[in-house]
Amino acid sequence: MAGDGKLVRVAVAGATGYAGAGCVRLLLGHPNVQLAAVGSRTQAGRTHAAVYPGSNCDHVLVESINAADCDVVISALAPGDAARQAPAWLSQGAVVVDVSADFRLKSADTFANWYGGPHPCPDLLSQAILALPELRPDEIPGASLLALPGCFSTAAILACGPAATHHLIEPEVVVDGKTGVSGAGRSAASAYLFTELNESVKPYAVTGHRHRPEMEQVLSELSGGPFSVTFVPHLVPMTRGIELTCYLRPREGVTLEQLRSLYRDQYEGAPFVRLSEQPVPSKQTSYTNLCWLSLEQQGAHFVVSAVLDNLGRGASSQAIQVLNLRFGLDPRAGLGGDTQWP
Amino acid sequence: MAGDGKLVRVAVAGATGYAGAGCVRLLLGHPNVQLAAVGSRTQAGRTHAAVYPGSNCDHVLVESINAADCDVVISALAPGDAARQAPAWLSQGAVVVDVSADFRLKSADTFANWYGGPHPCPDLLSQAILALPELRPDEIPGASLLALPGCFSTAAILACGPAATHHLIEPEVVVDGKTGVSGAGRSAASAYLFTELNESVKPYAVTGHRHRPEMEQVLSELSGGPFSVTFVPHLVPMTRGIELTCYLRPREGVTLEQLRSLYRDQYEGAPFVRLSEQPVPSKQTSYTNLCWLSLEQQGAHFVVSAVLDNLGRGASSQAIQVLNLRFGLDPRAGLGGDTQWP
């Protein structure tokens, strides 16, 4: 479809949320893509540009996406909504790239435990691929239903995945996450008012966050055995950005230099993952698809810090990265954004 | 001195930094204190009110504090400066309460390792008391040289101390800290410009922060054996506040309910330490002497979150709290500030 020079026709469902609108912006600037349709249940009938700040997209929002005219639907809907619509999109022949959580977990029971109800289409779970562009790139090209890991999970998997795969660490890690407020989305909620959050930091989901089972599932798969994660996220007074500090226990005799060497090999040639000798401020990734990692040791722990933009690499731009891989496009196409500082 | 109704005469050295100026403000409102002198090497000759935003203190700043007219000197100087001046103050008969790091560590070698040079007066180290108002209150009344633990250490010790003392946990913890920018002080530095920090979070001192040996020293003393801490602090775009999330491993068979029960007992009657059933936003402690703790479990870890104001309970108001204990005053005197929200 793309190899032959035709434009990939892409629709975006949930196009007026932060993640969906980010996809729209990137797709408009993508040289190999035609934006086919944009959907919004609440804003249907108005143009995207009339609804979303700074948008240049003149498409009229539709209530639901008709996938017959698309090669791919990127879904950025609330939990459950993608699962309710995906079967129709797939049956119309479209590829589905889901930014939400509906197709990440392999187990319908686990989904039900964490998302408060039965999965709308459990039969699709076995078919869905959790896309890991750097760690399992070969799974992506043939897939028709691609789930993106959550923003925290993306960071944790990039930070711990190579060490888990190659058994340099014990199969249990502590992951302490910090996120900007946009992770909570764009819906009105007094808890996310400026006044309630500025000049403050706090942990949440202390007994368990929905991204934890994703992390454990992937790291178990990569390591070939049970892998446990203790994960506590924190809300930080900023709009964008995630920083994860991961505390890993080296296997007997494993050195920091071995760890660094492995990561250099793993991510060599990966355009969007970079290693730093200094901890990297999360702002260095804002509005980009980059993930920066730094690897250090303190006492008995390896300390791996990962930073990325929760709405970029953690959502919108990762969707484009996966789309590029899926359709055989240049991996960097439409994703050229470098760091804008400050 | 205070028991007889006389005012305690207090001088503040380093009165134009954030910690020192915070002490000045509290002392001016303290019913049992007379502010005797305020010192500043760089601003001597001007009034405090002319130099510090919003100050009501009309004292003229002096270059160095003469302790002959004081009952106590609160020192909020740069590392090393308090140690150079403390011997003179002590010989003049004053009590010294040091907000800086000069008298926290028992070992002069450890000090030299972390602070880049030999200790100016190592002989005083054995005499100094590291003040822990809630955990070792009895040490304070008779002491002449009192060191305050650092802001992170205060939070870590309040969060982990009871569990360490009573051996409910393994003697090693992971402590992930987040701090507002004021922890870096008031000196010009491009790294702490608004533009470099807003909309960003990052770890620092990843291979070891100066507060780590304090935490390990105290938790080892409390537990009666070696105790290791892995501690990574993070800079968050806010002015005040610290949040620590501590990952503790329960000893075999110890339950969360046992942990909570211990902490309830430990802090019962303590006016400034409170337990919450929900994680507490750091802003809830801003401009107060409060430390809020929440205790939860996730998988194999107890998760203890502590929040406090790094310039309040982490510096200025803790100095007043210790002064109150030292001189037999009402523990709450001069410290009445409740939460101002938002």
Added chain:
Amino acid sequence: MAGDGKLVRVAVAGATGYAGAGCVRLLLGHPNVQLAAVGSRTQAGRTHAAVYPGSNCDHVLVESINAADCDVVISALAPGDAARQAPAWLSQGAVVVDVSADFRLKSADTFANWYGGPHPCPDLLSQAILALPELRPDEIPGASLLALPGCFSTAAILACGPAATHHLIEPEVVVDGKTGVSGAGRSAASAYLFTELNESVKPYAVTGHRHRPEMEQVLSELSGGPFSVTFVPHLVPMTRGIELTCYLRPREGVTLEQLRSLYRDQYEGAPFVRLSEQPVPSKQTSYTNLCWLSLEQQGAHFVVSAVLDNLGRGASSQAIQVLNLRFGLDPRAGLGGDTQWP
């Protein structure tokens, strides 16, 4: 009531909004006051402390205030609600201090134009006193229905009032206001999410803001003739604080020194209004009842800058200031908060 040493019994209606909760906090620390009752329509039945972050108030919230047991009701309700309840409170013999907008405007028609509907009790408008503690203090002691000017209006009146009264300026001013987000209250609204506001500034109500008729009404009364105000407020990414820059045209021959001299005389002895030779950052007033003014000249204009805390002097603490004046208490009672910096 207070002159005889008895405590003034105060109820707060709307006690879980920012302005009402600020009153509750101040009243709990007020030496001459007994907090009699706290009201909240949405949270009735729970304690204030259970509902509001950091509150130490253990009173159970009631659905509506019974004023029979109070000397005064401070009302911090939504527009219209105070007007609906004030007649009952007054008939029960209580003084009413209204933080909302219901009794500020003298004209029921003007109220209807700006607040979208007829005034619930227009007969009370002639009886209401718009409290100006520094400029018309004599009106307050005998009043039973006291309205506070809005936060912007308070700043504008303190900034322009003396010049208007004494005809040093032409009767028309440009007032450019900047406010923290808390001016919008604590209700959920996507427009006030952290993510929508951080790193951004914008004007609003450009064709006219509700505080404009208040400013014009008071400045006309003070100057004894028509007085026009062009006022544009701007939303700034901070929680608290207002800055107004007022552009005044001197009457022929009037000098800056005359203006400054007038303001020094006007505010001499006023504990909460201060003149500065430098522009003052709004943060210097946070959590205080202070208003700082600076007076300068640029070309053809006097430039008067006023800063205050929109929730302090602009709401809660001004209510206490007025209460003190009304009941003959020490003007500073319960309002001692000095600047906490940073």
Added chain:
Amino acid sequence: MAGDGKLVRVAVAGATGYAGAGCVRLLLGHPNVQLAAVGSRTQAGRTHAAVYPGSNCDHVLVESINAADCDVVISALAPGDAARQAPAWLSQGAVVVDVSADFRLKSADTFANWYGGPHPCPDLLSQAILALPELRPDEIPGASLLALPGCFSTAAILACGPAATHHLIEPEVVVDGKTGVSGAGRSAASAYLFTELNESVKPYAVTGHRHRPEMEQVLSELSGGPFSVTFVPHLVPMTRGIELTCYLRPREGVTLEQLRSLYRDQYEGAPFVRLSEQPVPSKQTSYTNLCWLSLEQQGAHFVVSAVLDNLGRGASSQAIQVLNLRFGLDPRAGLGGDTQWP
């Protein structure tokens, strides 16, 4: 040079400040440009990427720019430094685009008054063109020394210029500005620490800011007679962005609709100036070259609000916009950045 398809060779002096580094980033992505050299007095010898956060520029920084190999030097130096080096660059045949203030004012005396000393090369002032891409585009193509107006001036001229040119307003305006902190640059200064600025707004340069004579010079030229500006800027706790609210007095009989019609005509086809029916938040322009204007009326004033990114349209991207015009390139080349929200 460009019309023939050759790349324009561009050097950037002052490449490690915010404005210069922004130019470097844009030039690296510009299809018609070759980045020829980057200069930094303090960081010479290191690569740009090693010095500036997130930079992808591997050029080694040189102490001073040799213009012999360049078609154009973009200078983003401190005041006075561009004027000291420009004569050499011009004599080497390069075009100079100066982001600093050295060549904006026509009068050497005015420069001396506002910048604290005599102009280093007053003879060049008459030769310099103050670039106004939308209002005086014809002056740019033939110029060899091009000055950019300051960030505030750019906004004020775009906001008031058409009305001044066509005499729809009286020749005096009040301009109230709000700026992010990056306007102060990247040098260490305690006044711009995060801790001193967050949660605060304040005016500065109240008696006159350096951009005021620029505004008056240009608006006088455009209107063909004396034009006075009263301008007060304010520092707002954000990194990027400027909002100006301009208070204009209509000439007798001029209506808002006439004003709007004029601006629609003036900016029709201009790719970077847009008119909005609502006030626009400054964040909508962050990292873009856009300037949004809104035009309203309140009482006796037209109220024109302008927002732009002080480091984008106010510095770096405007330099590229002018470079494009000077060399006959596509006006949008290298400037494609759309709004990224939030």
